[in-house]
Amino acid sequence: MQRRHQRAEKAPFSGQHLLHNKRIIRDMIAIAEVTGADTVLDIGAGKGAITMPLAEIAGKVVAIENDRQFADVLRAKSDCYPNVVIIQKDFLQTRMPREPFCVVANIPYAITTPILEKLLCPVANGFQKGVLMIEKGAAKRFTARPTADPRILAWKMWHELEFVAGVSRNHFATPPRVDSALVRIRRKASPAIRNADYYRFRALAEFGLQYPVRPMAEALRAVFTPPQIKHLARNLGVDRLTPIGTLQERQWADVFHTMIRYVEPHRWPASGK
Numbered sequence: 222m223q224r225r226h227q228r229a230e231k232a233p234f235s236g237q238h239l240l241h242n243k244r245i246i247r248d249m250i251a252i253a254e255v256t257g258a259d260t261v262l263d264i265g266a267g268k269g270a271i272t273m274p275l276a277e278i279a280g281k282v283v284a285i286e287n288d289r290q291f292a293d294v295l296r297a298k299s300d301c302y303p304n305v306v307i308i309q310k311d312f313l314q315t316r317m318p319r320e321p322f323c324v325v326a327n328i329p330y331a332i333t334t335p336i337l338e339k340l341l342c343p344v345a346n347g348f349q350k351g352v353l354m355i356e357k358g359a360a361k362r363f364t365a366r367p368t369a370d371p372r373i374l375a376w377k378m379w380h381e382l383e384f385v386a387g388v389s390r391n392h393f394a395t396p397p398r399v400d401s402a403l404v405r406i407r408r409k410a411s412p413a414i415r416n417a418d419y420y421r422f423r424a425l426a427e428f429g430l431q432y433p434v435r436p437m438a439e440a441l442r443a444v445f446t447p448p449q450i451k452h453l454a455r456n457l458g459v460d461r462l463t464p465i466g467t468l469q470e471r472q473w474a475d476v477f478h479t480m481i482r483y484v485e486p487h488r489w490p491a492s493g494k
Protein backbone atom coordinates (compact mmCIF):
# COMPACT_ATOMS: atom_id res chain seq x y z
CA MET A 222 0.00 0.00 0.00
CA GLN A 223 2.77 2.39 0.99
CA ARG A 224 4.88 1.44 -2.06
CA ARG A 225 1.90 2.12 -4.34
CA HIS A 226 1.48 5.52 -2.73
CA GLN A 227 5.17 6.35 -3.33
CA ARG A 228 4.91 5.37 -7.01
CA ALA A 229 1.82 7.49 -7.51
CA GLU A 230 3.62 10.48 -5.95
CA LYS A 231 6.71 10.17 -8.21
CA ALA A 232 4.95 10.82 -11.51
CA PRO A 233 3.48 14.28 -10.85
CA PHE A 234 6.82 15.54 -9.54
CA SER A 235 9.05 14.24 -12.33
CA GLY A 236 6.44 14.71 -15.06
CA GLN A 237 6.80 11.09 -16.21
CA HIS A 238 3.45 10.73 -17.96
CA LEU A 239 4.30 8.56 -20.96
CA LEU A 240 2.14 8.91 -24.04
CA HIS A 241 0.94 5.53 -25.29
CA ASN A 242 -1.53 6.47 -28.05
CA LYS A 243 0.27 5.92 -31.38
CA ARG A 244 -2.35 7.85 -33.37
CA ILE A 245 -1.79 10.99 -31.26
CA ILE A 246 1.97 10.64 -31.77
CA ARG A 247 1.50 10.31 -35.55
CA ASP A 248 -0.82 13.35 -35.48
CA MET A 249 1.75 15.41 -33.55
CA ILE A 250 4.43 14.67 -36.16
CA ALA A 251 2.03 15.38 -39.04
CA ILE A 252 0.77 18.66 -37.53
CA ALA A 253 4.37 19.80 -37.01
CA GLU A 254 4.94 19.13 -40.76
CA VAL A 255 8.26 17.40 -40.08
CA THR A 256 10.25 16.49 -43.21
CA GLY A 257 13.47 14.60 -43.95
CA ALA A 258 15.30 17.92 -44.00
CA ASP A 259 14.45 18.73 -40.36
CA THR A 260 16.40 18.45 -37.14
CA VAL A 261 13.83 17.79 -34.40
CA LEU A 262 14.22 18.06 -30.62
CA ASP A 263 12.21 15.69 -28.42
CA ILE A 264 12.27 17.43 -25.03
CA GLY A 265 11.74 14.95 -22.19
CA ALA A 266 11.96 11.95 -24.50
CA GLY A 267 11.06 9.35 -21.84
CA LYS A 268 11.33 5.87 -23.36
CA GLY A 269 11.17 7.18 -26.91
CA ALA A 270 7.44 6.97 -27.69
CA ILE A 271 7.84 10.07 -29.90
CA THR A 272 11.59 9.81 -30.61
CA MET A 273 11.51 6.61 -32.68
CA PRO A 274 8.49 7.48 -34.90
CA LEU A 275 10.16 10.89 -35.44
CA ALA A 276 13.40 9.16 -36.49
CA GLU A 277 11.48 7.41 -39.31
CA ILE A 278 10.65 10.80 -40.84
CA ALA A 279 13.08 13.51 -39.70
CA GLY A 280 16.64 14.00 -40.89
CA LYS A 281 17.96 14.09 -37.32
CA VAL A 282 16.35 13.67 -33.90
CA VAL A 283 17.89 15.01 -30.70
CA ALA A 284 16.28 13.29 -27.70
CA ILE A 285 16.86 15.14 -24.42
CA GLU A 286 16.07 13.24 -21.24
CA ASN A 287 17.43 13.80 -17.75
CA ASP A 288 16.37 10.49 -16.20
CA ARG A 289 19.29 8.04 -16.35
CA GLN A 290 17.15 4.90 -16.66
CA PHE A 291 15.06 6.39 -19.45
CA ALA A 292 18.22 7.56 -21.21
CA ASP A 293 19.54 3.96 -21.08
CA VAL A 294 16.30 2.72 -22.66
CA LEU A 295 16.60 5.42 -25.35
CA ARG A 296 20.19 4.43 -26.14
CA ALA A 297 19.20 0.76 -26.52
CA LYS A 298 16.20 1.59 -28.73
CA SER A 299 18.14 4.03 -30.92
CA ASP A 300 20.77 1.41 -31.88
CA CYS A 301 19.10 0.92 -35.26
CA TYR A 302 18.51 4.66 -35.81
CA PRO A 303 21.78 6.37 -36.80
CA ASN A 304 19.96 9.72 -37.05
CA VAL A 305 19.08 9.79 -33.30
CA VAL A 306 21.29 11.57 -30.76
CA ILE A 307 20.56 11.05 -27.06
CA ILE A 308 21.45 13.82 -24.62
CA GLN A 309 21.12 12.80 -20.99
CA LYS A 310 20.77 16.22 -19.42
CA ASP A 311 18.34 18.76 -17.95
CA PHE A 312 16.85 20.52 -20.99
CA LEU A 313 17.07 23.86 -19.18
CA GLN A 314 20.86 23.41 -19.01
CA THR A 315 21.28 22.50 -22.70
CA ARG A 316 22.39 25.01 -25.32
CA MET A 317 19.85 25.86 -28.04
CA PRO A 318 21.05 25.13 -31.59
CA ARG A 319 21.56 28.31 -33.64
CA GLU A 320 20.78 26.45 -36.85
CA PRO A 321 17.08 25.90 -37.70
CA PHE A 322 15.34 23.16 -35.69
CA CYS A 323 11.83 21.94 -34.80
CA VAL A 324 10.34 20.46 -31.64
CA VAL A 325 7.83 17.64 -31.25
CA ALA A 326 7.48 16.75 -27.58
CA ASN A 327 5.32 15.72 -24.68
CA ILE A 328 7.19 17.90 -22.22
CA PRO A 329 7.44 17.76 -18.39
CA TYR A 330 4.53 20.06 -17.43
CA ALA A 331 6.22 21.34 -14.27
CA ILE A 332 8.73 23.31 -16.37
CA THR A 333 6.46 24.33 -19.27
CA THR A 334 7.07 28.07 -18.92
CA PRO A 335 10.89 27.83 -18.61
CA ILE A 336 10.93 25.49 -21.65
CA LEU A 337 8.90 27.98 -23.71
CA GLU A 338 11.01 30.88 -22.48
CA LYS A 339 14.08 29.09 -23.77
CA LEU A 340 12.55 28.06 -27.10
CA LEU A 341 10.72 31.26 -27.94
CA CYS A 342 13.47 33.77 -27.29
CA PRO A 343 14.21 34.80 -30.90
CA VAL A 344 17.75 35.93 -30.11
CA ALA A 345 20.48 33.41 -31.09
CA ASN A 346 17.96 30.58 -31.31
CA GLY A 347 17.12 28.52 -34.39
CA PHE A 348 13.68 27.30 -33.27
CA GLN A 349 11.30 27.35 -36.28
CA LYS A 350 8.19 25.29 -35.56
CA GLY A 351 6.81 22.61 -33.32
CA VAL A 352 4.00 20.79 -31.60
CA LEU A 353 3.99 20.49 -27.82
CA MET A 354 1.80 18.49 -25.48
CA ILE A 355 1.22 20.69 -22.45
CA GLU A 356 -1.32 21.15 -19.66
CA LYS A 357 -4.67 22.25 -21.13
CA GLY A 358 -5.05 25.30 -18.88
CA ALA A 359 -1.61 26.54 -19.92
CA ALA A 360 -2.43 25.87 -23.58
CA LYS A 361 -5.56 28.05 -23.29
CA ARG A 362 -3.66 30.82 -21.49
CA PHE A 363 -0.82 30.85 -24.02
CA THR A 364 -3.15 31.00 -27.02
CA ALA A 365 -5.71 33.52 -25.65
CA ARG A 366 -6.12 36.83 -27.51
CA PRO A 367 -5.42 39.45 -26.35
CA THR A 368 -2.99 38.54 -23.61
CA ALA A 369 -2.17 40.74 -20.63
CA ASP A 370 0.87 38.63 -19.72
CA PRO A 371 4.02 40.42 -20.97
CA ARG A 372 5.97 37.19 -21.31
CA ILE A 373 3.29 35.53 -23.48
CA LEU A 374 2.89 38.76 -25.45
CA ALA A 375 6.63 38.74 -26.24
CA TRP A 376 6.43 35.08 -27.37
CA LYS A 377 3.54 35.98 -29.68
CA MET A 378 5.28 38.95 -31.26
CA TRP A 379 7.72 36.47 -32.81
CA HIS A 380 5.61 33.29 -33.00
CA GLU A 381 2.12 32.05 -33.88
CA LEU A 382 0.72 29.95 -31.00
CA GLU A 383 -2.32 27.87 -31.89
CA PHE A 384 -4.50 25.62 -29.71
CA VAL A 385 -4.91 22.39 -31.74
CA ALA A 386 -6.96 20.02 -29.54
CA GLY A 387 -7.53 18.81 -26.01
CA VAL A 388 -6.11 15.36 -25.13
CA SER A 389 -7.65 13.05 -22.52
CA ARG A 390 -5.52 12.04 -19.55
CA ASN A 391 -6.34 8.38 -20.40
CA HIS A 392 -3.75 8.43 -23.18
CA PHE A 393 -0.89 8.61 -20.66
CA ALA A 394 0.70 6.13 -18.26
CA THR A 395 0.64 7.34 -15.46
CA PRO A 396 -2.28 9.72 -16.23
CA PRO A 397 -1.53 13.31 -15.20
CA ARG A 398 -3.91 14.97 -12.74
CA VAL A 399 -4.77 17.63 -15.30
CA ASP A 400 -6.11 17.56 -18.85
CA SER A 401 -3.65 18.06 -21.69
CA ALA A 402 -3.69 19.79 -25.05
CA LEU A 403 -1.61 20.11 -28.19
CA VAL A 404 -0.26 23.52 -29.13
CA ARG A 405 1.28 24.28 -32.52
CA ILE A 406 3.96 26.95 -32.64
CA ARG A 407 5.44 28.58 -35.74
CA ARG A 408 8.05 31.28 -35.86
CA LYS A 409 6.78 34.31 -37.79
CA ALA A 410 8.54 34.81 -41.12
CA SER A 411 8.26 38.61 -40.82
CA PRO A 412 7.82 39.65 -37.18
CA ALA A 413 6.67 43.26 -36.67
CA ILE A 414 9.68 43.91 -34.41
CA ARG A 415 13.36 43.17 -35.13
CA ASN A 416 15.03 40.34 -33.18
CA ALA A 417 17.58 42.87 -31.95
CA ASP A 418 14.77 44.75 -30.15
CA TYR A 419 13.51 41.69 -28.23
CA TYR A 420 14.71 42.78 -24.79
CA ARG A 421 13.63 46.39 -25.38
CA PHE A 422 10.15 45.22 -26.34
CA ARG A 423 9.92 42.94 -23.29
CA ALA A 424 10.90 45.80 -21.02
CA LEU A 425 8.13 47.97 -22.49
CA ALA A 426 5.56 45.14 -22.23
CA GLU A 427 6.53 44.36 -18.61
CA PHE A 428 6.35 48.02 -17.69
CA GLY A 429 3.04 48.69 -19.46
CA LEU A 430 1.29 45.54 -18.25
CA GLN A 431 2.10 45.85 -14.54
CA TYR A 432 -1.61 46.56 -14.00
CA PRO A 433 -3.46 45.34 -17.11
CA VAL A 434 -6.75 47.04 -16.16
CA ARG A 435 -5.15 50.49 -16.07
CA PRO A 436 -6.15 52.89 -18.87
CA MET A 437 -3.38 52.92 -21.47
CA ALA A 438 -2.83 56.68 -21.00
CA GLU A 439 -2.08 56.10 -17.33
CA ALA A 440 -0.07 52.88 -17.77
CA LEU A 441 2.26 54.54 -20.32
CA ARG A 442 2.40 58.01 -18.68
CA ALA A 443 6.06 57.65 -17.67
CA VAL A 444 7.07 56.82 -21.25
CA PHE A 445 4.97 59.11 -23.48
CA THR A 446 4.01 62.78 -23.05
CA PRO A 447 0.24 63.58 -22.98
CA PRO A 448 0.26 64.82 -26.63
CA GLN A 449 2.15 61.68 -27.69
CA ILE A 450 -0.42 59.50 -25.89
CA LYS A 451 -3.22 61.35 -27.67
CA HIS A 452 -1.64 60.69 -31.10
CA LEU A 453 -0.79 57.12 -30.17
CA ALA A 454 -4.38 56.34 -29.09
CA ARG A 455 -5.69 57.84 -32.33
CA ASN A 456 -3.24 55.77 -34.42
CA LEU A 457 -4.15 52.60 -32.55
CA GLY A 458 -7.85 53.34 -33.01
CA VAL A 459 -8.57 53.14 -29.26
CA ASP A 460 -9.72 55.49 -26.51
CA ARG A 461 -7.05 56.76 -24.08
CA LEU A 462 -9.05 55.09 -21.29
CA THR A 463 -8.86 51.65 -22.93
CA PRO A 464 -7.39 49.10 -20.45
CA ILE A 465 -3.84 48.43 -21.58
CA GLY A 466 -4.33 44.67 -21.14
CA THR A 467 -6.80 44.65 -24.05
CA LEU A 468 -4.32 45.83 -26.70
CA GLN A 469 -3.69 43.35 -29.54
CA GLU A 470 -0.24 42.29 -30.78
CA ARG A 471 -0.24 44.65 -33.80
CA GLN A 472 -1.18 47.55 -31.49
CA TRP A 473 1.72 46.68 -29.18
CA ALA A 474 4.03 46.75 -32.22
CA ASP A 475 2.76 50.28 -32.95
CA VAL A 476 3.27 51.34 -29.32
CA PHE A 477 6.83 50.02 -29.49
CA HIS A 478 7.71 51.68 -32.81
CA THR A 479 6.22 54.97 -31.63
CA MET A 480 8.40 54.83 -28.53
CA ILE A 481 11.56 54.08 -30.55
CA ARG A 482 10.79 56.85 -33.04
CA TYR A 483 9.51 59.69 -30.87
CA VAL A 484 10.55 59.10 -27.26
CA GLU A 485 13.98 59.98 -25.94
CA PRO A 486 15.84 56.79 -24.86
CA HIS A 487 16.12 57.92 -21.21
CA ARG A 488 12.31 57.51 -20.98
CA TRP A 489 12.30 53.93 -22.36
CA PRO A 490 11.66 51.27 -19.69
CA ALA A 491 15.04 49.76 -18.71
CA SER A 492 15.61 46.36 -20.32
CA GLY A 493 18.47 45.14 -18.10
CA LYS A 494 20.13 43.65 -21.27
Ligand SMILES: C[S@@+](CC[C@H](N)C(=O)[O-])C[C@H]1O[C@@H](n2cnc3c(N)ncnc32)[C@H](O)[C@@H]1O
Binds near residue numbers: 235238286310
Ligand atom coordinates in the same frame (compact mmCIF):
# COMPACT_ATOMS: atom_id res chain seq x y z
C1 LIG B 1 5.57 13.83 -19.91
S1 LIG B 1 6.98 12.77 -19.95
C2 LIG B 1 7.06 12.43 -21.65
C3 LIG B 1 7.87 11.21 -22.01
C4 LIG B 1 7.82 10.83 -23.48
N1 LIG B 1 8.13 11.95 -24.34
C5 LIG B 1 6.46 10.27 -23.84
O1 LIG B 1 5.66 11.05 -24.39
O2 LIG B 1 6.19 9.11 -23.55
C6 LIG B 1 8.27 13.97 -19.67
C7 LIG B 1 9.68 13.41 -19.63
O3 LIG B 1 10.56 14.50 -19.35
C8 LIG B 1 11.60 14.06 -18.49
N2 LIG B 1 12.11 15.27 -17.81
C9 LIG B 1 11.62 15.88 -16.69
N3 LIG B 1 12.32 16.99 -16.43
C10 LIG B 1 13.26 17.11 -17.43
C11 LIG B 1 14.28 18.05 -17.70
N4 LIG B 1 14.46 19.13 -16.91
N5 LIG B 1 15.07 17.86 -18.78
C12 LIG B 1 14.89 16.78 -19.59
N6 LIG B 1 13.93 15.84 -19.37
C13 LIG B 1 13.12 16.01 -18.31
C14 LIG B 1 10.95 13.02 -17.59
O4 LIG B 1 11.90 12.13 -17.06
C15 LIG B 1 9.96 12.37 -18.58
O5 LIG B 1 10.57 11.27 -19.20
